[in-house]
Every structure is written in C-alpha cells, then in structure tokens.
Amino acid sequence: MKTLLTAALLSTTLLHADDWQPEPGFKSLFNGRDLSGWCFREKTKKDHPGPGSILEKHDGKTEATDAGRYLVKDGVIAVTFPTEMDKLTGQLYTVEEFPQNFILKLEFRASVNADSGIFIRKPQLQCRDYLVAGPYKALKRYKAQDWNQIEVIVKDGVAHCTCNGEILDAALALPTTGPIGLEGDRGVMEYRRLQLKVLE
Numbered sequence: 001m002k003t004l005l006t007a008a009l010l011s012t013t014l015l016h017a018d019d020w021q022p023e024p025g026f027k028s029l030f031n032g033r034d035l036s037g038w039c040f041r042e043k044t045k046k047d048h049p050g051p052g053s054i055l056e057k058h059d060g061k062t063e064a065t066d067a068g069r070y071l072v073k074d075g076v077i078a079v080t081f082p083t084e085m086d087k088l089t090g091q092l093y094t095v096e097e098f099p100q101n102f103i104l105k106l107e108f109r110a111s112v113n114a115d116s117g118i119f120i121r122k123p124q125l126q127c128r129d130y131l132v133a134g135p136y137k138a139l140k141r142y143k144a145q146d147w148n149q150i151e152v153i154v155k156d157g158v159a160h161c162t163c164n165g166e167i168l169d170a171a172l173a174l175p176t177t178g179p180i181g182l183e184g185d186r187g188v189m190e191y192r193r194l195q196l197k198v199l200e
C-alpha cells in the first residue's frame with residue numbers, strides 16, 4: 001500500500017526544487033529536504049487549549065510513518081489521506097510552539113477539490129481548492145491548481161488570515177501558545193516555503 005500510494009502521489013504532482021530562502025527576519029519551518037522539526041501529536045478534545053504532547057518526531061525522514069501520508073520531495077511537503085488511516089495521523093505539527101506574536105507565510109497548491117487545513121496553535125484555517133471545495137468560493141485572486149500564498153498575522157491571541165491578499169478570516173481566536181500544523185482530508189495538497197517571523 002505504501003509503495004503504491006507513494007507512486008500515485010509522485011505521478012499526480014509536479015515537485016520542483018528551487019533556491020528559495022526565507023525573507024529577512026523570517027525563519028524557515030521546513031528545510032525542503034525532510035520532515036526534521038515536524039511530529040505527530042496526541043489527539044485532544046475540543047475544549048483542550050492546544051494540541052497534545054508529541055508522539056513521534058520525523059527528523060531526517062522524507063516520509064512520515066503513515067503509509068506515505070506526508071512525503072517530502074524537492075522543496076515540497078505533499079499531503080494526501082489514506083482512507084484507512086486514523087485521523088490522528090492526518091495532522092502533522094511542528095515540534096516548536098509559538099507563544100509570541102508572529103507572521104506566518106506559506107505557499108500551497110491544491111489538486112482539484114482538495115481539502116486540507118493549516119493549524120495555528122490549535123484552531124484550523126481551511127486550506128482547500130477554494131473555488132470548488134469552499135468555503136471561500138468568492139475569492140478573486142485564487143489560482144486553481146497553481147501556487148497561492150497564505151499569510152497569517154497573529155497578534156494578542158487573534159489571527160488575521162489572507163490568501164493572495166484576500167481575507168479568509170479577519171479575527172480567528174487562538175490559545176496562548178501552540179505549534180503550526182498541516183492536515184489533508186481529500187485529494188493532494190502541496191506546501192512549500194513555510195516561514196515564520198516572531199514579532200517584537
């Protein structure tokens with residue numbers, strides 16, 4: 001199953017390396033080579049203030065131990081969802097947590113009708129093939145099956161989230177600290193150029 005899934009993923013995505021570097025003042029959350037700094041965490045209840053404790057780190061691995069659920073290739077984290085896997089492994093988090101105010105930037109590319117998400121400390125911002133899968137079907141600047149940029153500005157427990165400069169959520173309430181996470185429920189989602197800047 002793992003081999004077939006990996007082959008299918010590689011055949012349906014175009015993964016290209018580049019010489020990207022974080023913007024001044026930002027640090028990269030993804031080294032472009034493997035899943036170092038990323039982990040699985042315990043599933044927690046809705047009323048829990050943040051994600052659970054770390055279960056498994058993926059340092060040095062180009063695939064997470066979940067039938068190819070997360071695959072790194074040429075500067076991209078490609079995400080798909082094996083339907084037989086438990087939802088727990090459908091969520092990949094940074095080992096590091098971020099209690100400070102910060103700016104998060106990343107780029108994503110969705111396959112047709114793909115359904116994914118970005119966890120900010122714990123709450124999830126829907127990241128999808130928006131014009132088909134919603135919920136932000138009225139976006140004017142979204143580029144279907146191409147690279148788009150998400151920017152999240154976190155100040156005093158509230159996140160202002162945009163896609164290519166258009167507002168997704170103007171005031172997403174957050175807990176006091178937590179990691180950054182990625183999820184995928186349907187289709188293939190690619191993420192790259194994940195960078196974060198701590199605000200003074």
